[in-house]
Amino acid sequence: MTGRVCRGCGGTDIELDAARGDAVCTACGSVLEDNIIVSEVQFVESSGGGSSAVGQFVSLDGRRHIHHLGNQLQLNQHCLDTAFNFFKMAVSRHLTRGRKMAHVIAACLYLVCRTEGTPHMLLDLSDLLQVNVYVLGKTFLLLARELCINAPAIDPCLYIPRFAHLLEFGEKNHEVSMTALRLLQRMKRDWMHTGRRPSGLCGAALLVAARMHDFRRTVKEVISVVKVCESTLRKRLTEFEDTPTSQLTIDEFMKIDLEEECDPPSYTAGQRKLRMKQLEQVLSKKLEEVEGEISSYQDAIEIELENSRPKAKGGLASLAKDGSTEDTTSSLCGEEDTEDEELEAAASHLNKDLYRELLGGAPGSSEAAGSPEWGGRPPALGSLLDPLPTAASLGISDSIRECISSQSSDPKDASGDGELDLSGIDDLEIDRYILNESEARVKAELWMRENAEYLREQREKEARIAKEKELGIYKEHKPKKSCKRREPIQASTAREAIEKMLEQKKISSKINYSVLRGLSSAGGGSPHREDAQPKHSASARKLSRRRTPASRSGADPVTSVGKRLRPLVSTQPAKKVATGEALLPSSPTLGSEPARPQAVLVESGPVSYHADEEADEEEPDEEDGEPCVSALQMMGSNDYGCDGDEDDGY
Amino acid sequence: MDADSDVALDILITNVVCVFRTRCHLNLRKIALEGANVIYKRDVGKVLMKLRKPRITATIWSSGKIICTGATSEEEAKFGARRLARSLQKLGFQVIFTDFKVVNVLAVCNMPFEIRLPEFTKNNRPHASYEPELHPAVCYRIKSLRATLQIFSTGSITVTGPNVKAVATAVEQIYPFVFESRKEILSFTT
Numbered sequence: 001m002t003g004r005v006c007r008g009c010g011g012t013d014i015e016l017d018a019a020r021g022d023a024v025c026t027a028c029g030s031v032l033e034d035n036i037i038v039s040e041v042q043f044v045e046s047s048g049g050g051s052s053a054v055g056q057f058v059s060l061d062g063r064r065h066i067h068h069l070g071n072q073l074q075l076n077q078h079c080l081d082t083a084f085n086f087f088k089m090a091v092s093r094h095l096t097r098g099r100k101m102a103h104v105i106a107a108c109l110y111l112v113c114r115t116e117g118t119p120h121m122l123l124d125l126s127d128l129l130q131v132n133v134y135v136l137g138k139t140f141l142l143l144a145r146e147l148c149i150n151a152p153a154i155d156p157c158l159y160i161p162r163f164a165h166l167l168e169f170g171e172k173n174h175e176v177s178m179t180a181l182r183l184l185q186r187m188k189r190d191w192m193h194t195g196r197r198p199s200g201l202c203g204a205a206l207l208v209a210a211r212m213h214d215f216r217r218t219v220k221e222v223i224s225v226v227k228v229c230e231s232t233l234r235k236r237l238t239e240f241e242d243t244p245t246s247q248l249t250i251d252e253f254m255k256i257d258l259e260e261e262c263d264p265p266s267y268t269a270g271q272r273k274l275r276m277k278q279l280e281q282v283l284s285k286k287l288e289e290v291e292g293e294i295s296s297y298q299d300a301i302e303i304e305l306e307n308s309r310p311k312a313k314g315g316l317a318s319l320a321k322d323g324s325t326e327d328t329t330s331s332l333c334g335e336e337d338t339e340d341e342e343l344e345a346a347a348s349h350l351n352k353d354l355y356r357e358l359l360g361g362a363p364g365s366s367e368a369a370g371s372p373e374w375g376g377r378p379p380a381l382g383s384l385l386d387p388l389p390t391a392a393s394l395g396i397s398d399s400i401r402e403c404i405s406s407q408s409s410d411p412k413d414a415s416g417d418g419e420l421d422l423s424g425i426d427d428l429e430i431d432r433y434i435l436n437e438s439e440a441r442v443k444a445e446l447w448m449r450e451n452a453e454y455l456r457e458q459r460e461k462e463a464r465i466a467k468e469k470e471l472g473i474y475k476e477h478k479p480k481k482s483c484k485r486r487e488p489i490q491a492s493t494a495r496e497a498i499e500k501m502l503e504q505k506k507i508s509s510k511i512n513y514s515v516l517r518g519l520s521s522a523g524g525g526s527p528h529r530e531d532a533q534p535k536h537s538a539s540a541r542k543l544s545r546r547r548t549p550a551s552r553s554g555a556d557p558v559t560s561v562g563k564r565l566r567p568l569v570s571t572q573p574a575k576k577v578a579t580g581e582a583l584l585p586s587s588p589t590l591g592s593e594p595a596r597p598q599a600v601l602v603e604s605g606p607v608s609y610h611a612d613e614e615a616d617e618e619e620p621d622e623e624d625g626e627p628c629v630s631a632l633q634m635m636g637s638n639d640y641g642c643d644g645d646e647d648d649g650y
Numbered sequence: 651m652d653a654d655s656d657v658a659l660d661i662l663i664t665n666v667v668c669v670f671r672t673r674c675h676l677n678l679r680k681i682a683l684e685g686a687n688v689i690y691k692r693d694v695g696k697v698l699m700k701l702r703k704p705r706i707t708a709t710i711w712s713s714g715k716i717i718c719t720g721a722t723s724e725e726e727a728k729f730g731a732r733r734l735a736r737s738l739q740k741l742g743f744q745v746i747f748t749d750f751k752v753v754n755v756l757a758v759c760n761m762p763f764e765i766r767l768p769e770f771t772k773n774n775r776p777h778a779s780y781e782p783e784l785h786p787a788v789c790y791r792i793k794s795l796r797a798t799l800q801i802f803s804t805g806s807i808t809v810t811g812p813n814v815k816a817v818a819t820a821v822e823q824i825y826p827f828v829f830e831s832r833k834e835i836l837s838f839t840t
Contacts, residue, residue, distance in 0.1 A: 121783060122783050123783070133783075133784065134784060137781060137783070137784040141779055141784075144779070145779070148776070150776075153768045153771060153780060154781075154782060154783065191764075191833075194766070194767045194768070194803040195782060195786030195787065195802060196786065197783055198782060198783065199783075263764070264764060264804060266802075266803065266804050267764055267805075270804060422732075422736065425736050426703075427740075429702070430733065430736055430737040430740055431740065432686070433686050433687045434684060434686065434737065434740055434741060435684050435685065435686050439686075440684045443683050443684075447679075447682070451692065454692065
């Protein structure tokens with residue numbers, strides 16, 4: 001209870017008095033809680049293995065809580081009573097189980113708020129309780145669903161007066177709220193309210209209304225009242241801006257009711273986005289077209305240039321003929337240059353053509369040069385692609401075959417669904433996921449370094465445990481098993497079933513079972529004593545295992561339980577005889593069984609036996625366990641063997 | 651995926667979650683240290699493993715139970731699970747691929763109209779719940795199919811169900827109800 005805050009003054013210094021059972025704020029002196037013990041749920045383990053809650057006085061506690069919270073929300077008595085009724089319904093349907101009391105109570109109160117139409121938000125409750133809204137919302141939804149209460153949809157108009165009051169408009173309060181309501185109606189008609197928080201809508205409406213009535217309210221002031229984020233409010237305002245109503249003047253707005261409705265803002269936003277996308281696409285297409293045009297012009301220019309060049313080349317060549325060797329080299333250089341240029345032109349042309357093809361544009365443009373170079377590119381690509389591994393080159397199929405064969409040679413899964421179907425699995429890629437040895441070593445090293453502390457702690461822990469084990473003080477934490485799972489009751493008659501059920505879960509600690517036994521034993525004789533006992537040896541064993549060695553040393557559990565059970569079972573009607581007899585042929589060995597575990601246990605009786613070692617303690621259990629299992633097999637519940645171990649946890 | 655009898659509705663499956671068992675204990679540290687595509691969450695006791703093809707993420711628990719998420723069809727989920735089991739085999743575990751089960755399918759679907767949520771909620775009371783304070787969508791549960799639908803005012807519907815078939819049936823079932831409380835689109839923009 002250290003993290004608690006006083007509800008009255010916000011102080012954190014809270015004094016808990018365990019003796020009186022109350023919590024008092026030392027700052028303001030208000031009693032935050034009394035009868036603390038009552039509000040906590042305690043569990044006791046009953047002898048039957050189950051646990052039950054005690055000391056929880058639901059009605060009293062719930063009423064107090066509801067009053068406390070309801071008064072903070074300023075709800076009237078009628079609402080509080082309704083909330084309490086909801087709470088009682090929730091309790092009677094066990095909806096409080098597994099949930100915090102405060103959550104359930106808050107949900108009940110909110111349910112009332114919704115049905116009664118009071119201007120409270122779930123957020124207010126979460127504010128009071130300091131609990132996440134969504135947690136409360138979950139509880140609320142569950143309660144509403146389970147109790148079949150159809151809360152009417154929230155009307156944002158409810159909150160207007162409340163928020164208007166908080167914004168302090170003074171005398172003009174009424175007018176402002178009326179304007180805000182009108183705005184809100186308009187917003188509703190323009191589909192602004194679906195899927196939106198009512199408080200955000202209210203905030204936007206109030207802000208606009210306040211401005212319309214010449215009040216200077218900032219966005220900040222409004223959001224502190226309506227409790228939404230600033231951006232949310234701004235979004236609502238911009239959405240409102242988009243509606244035709246926002247184009248009206250104040251006077252017009254007060255007089256005119258526009259007939260048409262708008263599409264939801266989210267929808268229009270989506271449409272706008274879509275349109276923008278389309279526009280973008282169109283634009284990019286156009287851009288490409290223009291580019292194509294430009295490049296075609298470029299091409300034409302290049303061609304023109306080239307056409308004019310050969311003449312120069314020819315001139316140069318003629319010059320070279322009669323010139324010196326130097327000239328020829330220079331001319332050669334020149335030729336090379338021109339060739340280079342040609343290549344470039346061809347390349348640009350090629351680019352353009354590729355564009356065209358991609359765009360699916362018109363093919364017709366002047367293309368004369370560069371056609372011999374066409375073939376140059378794809379082979380280059382191909383040669384690039386060539387070294388990529390193919391399945392055959394890397395011998396994947398071989399490795400797969402190998403894997404499959406090794407798989408089939410494995411004896412473990414020859415049939416059934418256990419076998420991993422390898423079809424379509426590319427082993428090579430999987431191999432890539434797995435690091436090779438050196439990489440693994442590096443990673444391991446890194447990991448070890450990073451987690452050195454954890455590893456050290458782990459080692460220390462192990463060492464400690466080992467030490468404790470040596471000293472014999474180690475307590476093994478056995479996992480807590482749920483007590484829900486019980487063996488199914490198998491009985492041939494209703495009476496027997498009820499008896500077994502009674503035995504399995506002790507209904508009340510206040511029933512005097514011995515008297516009951518006496519009653520039932522008075523009903524009939526006990527001729528089926530022998531075959532009755534193996535039947536109950538299961539439960540007998542259960543009880544015997546549950547006992548601590550010390551208690552077991554006191555008396556033979558099987559016999560003692562057997563004694564208790566015998567009269568209970570002995571009152572079986574005549575029908576039972578048939579089943580008993582039917583079981584008998586298979587139980588010549590079983591007949592002697594009830595005796596055997598007894599004998600074993602009697603042996604283990606002396607205290608000295610258990611005192612020397614704990615580990616040996618299991619053995620007698622195992623020994624007496626075996627015949628019990630076989631006795632149970634007779635009854636048809638084979639899985640008892642594993643159930644029995646779980647019973648230890650109780 | 652599946653089409654309604656009257657109107658063709660595209661149901662786009664966005665996520666398929668499946669589980670399977672390997673029936674062997676998995677040494678998480680070994681997986682973590684020898685795999686390149688893993689994240690080891692030691693404090694939680696799980697390893698996340700990602701595959702590229704199909705693009706799935708698997709949560710591996712040391713008990714041998716594995717949860718795969720991120721597939722976009724049931725077949726893909728199965729394929730991914732098998733691949734995952736294979737890679738575990740390659741890591742040297744005696745993996746047996748059993749108990750494969752698709753547990754959850756998430757799909758989205760767009761209605762060609764908008765939906766009046768308050769009206770829709772009122773008409774389908776016990777199943778639908780609409781809390782704008784908590785969530786902008788109506789939550790509609792179909793108990794028999796174990797499917798949950800989130801219905802938004804714009805007409806888009808998110809469906810979660812135990813398998814693809816259930817999701818498809820859920821959409822088929824919900825269609826007449828949302829059609830009832832649809833809103834005619836006023837501004838036709840293409």
